[in-house]
Amino acid sequence: MEAILPKDIQAGLDAARVDSLRKSSRLRVHADGVEHKVLRYWDTGFSLDAQTAPQLRGRVDLFDGAAHLFQCLIVAVEQEGGEMLFDFKRATRVAKSAALDFERAADAPAGLITVDAPH
Template identity: 55%
Template structure:
């Protein structure tokens, strides 16, 4: 026995699945001045809605709400079931502070307090 689903029903199922992913995802990708919702994110890439998102390429920033997670260099992989998949060529975790160029011991004082007579 074979299962056959018409193209119209398949498109409606994909649209419902994508709408559910968009509703639950807080992740977004920024490309220039534009922001697009990320449907799924994994170690090597992410997906966005293919219908409403233009072709992305190059350096992008990934956010979870207002928190900057990664700065990534991406390439387009393939479109499948209404989702466009992108792969990371490079993914760098964003940090709140500048990196130190020296070793800081774990027991180092945070600040030096002055003493006046």
């Protein structure tokens, strides 16, 4: 059975839920030099607070604290329960190091140790 609540009570419950999500999340989206706190994250997208979320579309960067996780192409899907939902068109994990332009041998040395010759 589904309970039907008055609009003002439902709005208050939605606001409390969004506030709780905002306080517990470390994820951030950076778009056009502006940072937005992610309320929820799932494999195919994320949500932002509908009150403060702009109509983002295109390239954004997803961070967990200071760690850069993904470069994403996104599109806004819908607004639901005080949240603006976004889907990933593409989410590319950010590499920790630059890509190599050669094949590294499995038995390659980790470094070069030299011995100083006596003088």
